[in-house]
Amino acid sequence: MTITASPRESAPVVAPDEGRDNRAHRTRRRITSALLLIVAVASSLVLLLPLLIILFTAFKPVAEVNAFPPTLVPQDWTLDNFARIFTELPFARLIFNSFVFAGGVTLFALVFDSLAAYALARLNFRGSRLLLIAIIASLMIPFQATLIPVYQLVADLGWVNSFAGLIAPRAADAFGIFFLRQFFLSLPRDLDNAARIDGASEFRIFRSVVLTNAVPALLTIGIFTFVNNWNDLLWPLVFTTDAEMGTITSGLTLLTGPGGIIPQGVMMAGSLIAVLPLALMFLLIQRRFIESVAATGMK
Known part of the structure; x- marks a missing residue:
């Protein structure tokens, strides 16, 4: 004769305090991951900023390059700077x-x-x-x-x-x-x-x-x-x-x-x-x- 334990008897018993600790640990991990992601994105943007300035300035007309206050993204895109670099040099x-x-x-x-x-x-x-x-x-x-x-x-x-x-x-x-x-x-x-x-x-x-x-x-x-x-x-x-x-x-x-x-x-x-x-x-x-x-x- 085989005795089979019921699901209720075999299921592990988790204490309420232990469950709350696990949820709190997962929450802290998610917050830490989000903060690390934000720091990584912010650091990448700071490092890429000079390259972005070079990229966008290369497509700006002369008036917009000398305008104040300066803008990052050009309002009027142009290829004149690339044409001039090959004609003047x-x-x-x-x-x-x-x-x-x-x-x-x-x-x-x-x-x-x-x-x-x-x-x-x-x-x-x-x-x-x-x-x-x-x-x-x-x-x-x-x-x-x-x-x-x-x-x-x-x-x-x-x-x-x-x-x-x-x-x-x-x-x-x-x-x-x-x-x-x-x-x-x-x-x-x-x-x-x-x-x-x-x-x-x-x-x-x-x-x-x-x-x-x-x-x-x-x-x-x-x-x-x-x-x-x-x-x-x-x-x-x-x-x-x-x-x-x-x-x-x-x-x-x-x-x-x-x-x-x-x-x-x-x-x-x-x-x-x-x-x-x-x-x-x-x-x-x-x-x-x-x-x-x-x-x-x-x-």
């Missing part, structure tokens, strides 16, 4: 120069930084520690302190107003070498030893073993290098005197009129165009970057 050429300059520096920096970092991290040679100390010490020297001697060297080589003068002095970076060296040190040396047993050369180990596992670090250095050089103003402003060899950032300075008057709408239109390649590059790379980091973490 060789803007297509400036965009091309920016891609060649930033892309060339990034490519050479990744090659030379990774080679130097591999030598410092995986090879034992006399003076390696002293060389590393010198590289780290160079990070403490202000960029402006070396600008004049570097310019003199570039001028003596006849590289002013050339891509060689823009790219060559920045073909390697002390921070990139140090960053990649630290990442290479975190990779297990058993991988190198296994490749050597299989008869791989030192360059084959560097290319197929170390670089393959250092994709997140290479992407990080590549993004930082490209963005820093794309947005750099002083370097192309010093090493180029011809408007046809300038970059977007240095070319926008040519918009300053007599008395320091700046056409804000045209300037914002140029700045908006300058931001778009960086935004597209980030959208295209971020998935690969996250996947590489996740794969490295699982290893």
Whole structure:
């Protein structure tokens, strides 16, 4: 004979105080989540406000840009600022120069930084520690302190107003070498030893073993290098005197009129165009970057 407990007998008994505590806890959690959401939205709006100002000002006519009190959203949308940026400046050429300059520096920096970092991290040679100390010490020297001697060297080589003068002095970076060296040190040396047993050369180990596992670090250095050089103003402003060899950032300075008057709408239109390649590059790379980091973490 089987005795079955009735639903009333098997149901757990919940004390009234315990039920009120659970409801109060859920209410506090909802209030906390709502407050965090409000703070996140407010913080995002504050961070996005400069970009919104650039975006909306680029579509404002001159009268509305100079109007007081200022408005955020334009009342009369116009594309005249974008037309002027291409008529008053060789803007297509400036965009091309920016891609060649930033892309060339990034490519050479990744090659030379990774080679130097591999030598410092995986090879034992006399003076390696002293060389590393010198590289780290160079990070403490202000960029402006070396600008004049570097310019003199570039001028003596006849590289002013050339891509060689823009790219060559920045073909390697002390921070990139140090960053990649630290990442290479975190990779297990058993991988190198296994490749050597299989008869791989030192360059084959560097290319197929170390670089393959250092994709997140290479992407990080590549993004930082490209963005820093794309947005750099002083370097192309010093090493180029011809408007046809300038970059977007240095070319926008040519918009300053007599008395320091700046056409804000045209300037914002140029700045908006300058931001778009960086935004597209980030959208295209971020998935690969996250996947590489996740794969490295699982290893």
